[in-house]
Amino acid sequence: MTHYRRIYTPGATWFFTVNSAKRRNNRLLVENIDVLRTVFYDVKNKHPFRIEAAVIMPDHLHCLWTLPPGDANYSMRWGQIKGRFSSHIDTGESISKSRKKRRERGLWQRRFWTHLITDQDDFNRHVDYIHWNPVKHGWVCQVADWPHSSFFKFVKMGVYPMTWGIRVSLILMRVSNPNDAPPGIGTSYVAHLIAF
Numbered sequence: 291m292t293h294y295r296r297i298y299t300p301g302a303t304w305f306f307t308v309n310s311a312k313r314r315n316n317r318l319l320v321e322n323i324d325v326l327r328t329v330f331y332d333v334k335n336k337h338p339f340r341i342e343a344a345v346i347m348p349d350h351l352h353c354l355w356t357l358p359p360g361d362a363n364y365s366m367r368w369g370q371i372k373g374r375f376s377s378h379i380d381t382g383e384s385i386s387k388s389r390k391k392r393r394e395r396g397l398w399q400r401r402f403w404t405h406l407i408t409d410q411d412d413f414n415r416h417v418d419y420i421h422w423n424p425v426k427h428g429w430v431c432q433v434a435d436w437p438h439s440s441f442f443k444f445v446k447m448g449v450y451p452m453t454w455g456i457r458v459s460l461i462l463m464r465v466s467n468p469n470d471a472p473p474g475i476g477t478s479y480v481a482h483l484i485a486f
């Protein structure tokens with residue numbers, strides 16, 4: 291696990307998972323990453339919060355925010371982020387009747403996952419979870435190969451080495467002996483570590 295010693299603020303740091311409405315064959319977020327960055331920046335300027343860590347996946351995102359003391363209104367901030375993002379995108383997505391009534395667009399799932407961080411270990415675990423996510427979802431074999439996360443900031447801070455988070459699998463291969471005898475005494479195996 292990460293040895294990240296930043297003191298977290300009790301009761302103020304939240305982990306979020308926010309999904310786009312269409313989860314399959316959808317690269318909406320990474321294809322519009324600049325729009326997303328701008329929207330985050332604008333909303334953060336108006337209603338301050340600190341982004342501790344973040345990862346943008348093609349169809350969802352995870353992030354860790356610290357809100358100002360006494361302010362837990364993340365819903366308003368997410369509402370603005372989603373709304374502003376949607377207003378910049380013209381995808382011709384299908385919109386349900388109930389959404390039309392509310393003048394909502396159909397780009398995002400309405401609900402999102404929230405978790406209040408409980409202590410420094412919990413904080414660190416979520417930082418790792420965020421950065422490991424592109425490997426977890428199978429987009430890359432190595433965390434450093436995914437450009438849309440705060441991983442590189444953490445490498446610069448000395449929290450991770452650049453090589454952190456590589457998916458490897460261990461494959462044992464039998465080395466056949468020259469007489470092609472059945473496996474048994476004398477059979478040897480070599481271990482191959484492969485990235486996939």
Ligand code: NI
Pocket residue numbers: 347350352423427
């Ligand atoms: Ni994920």
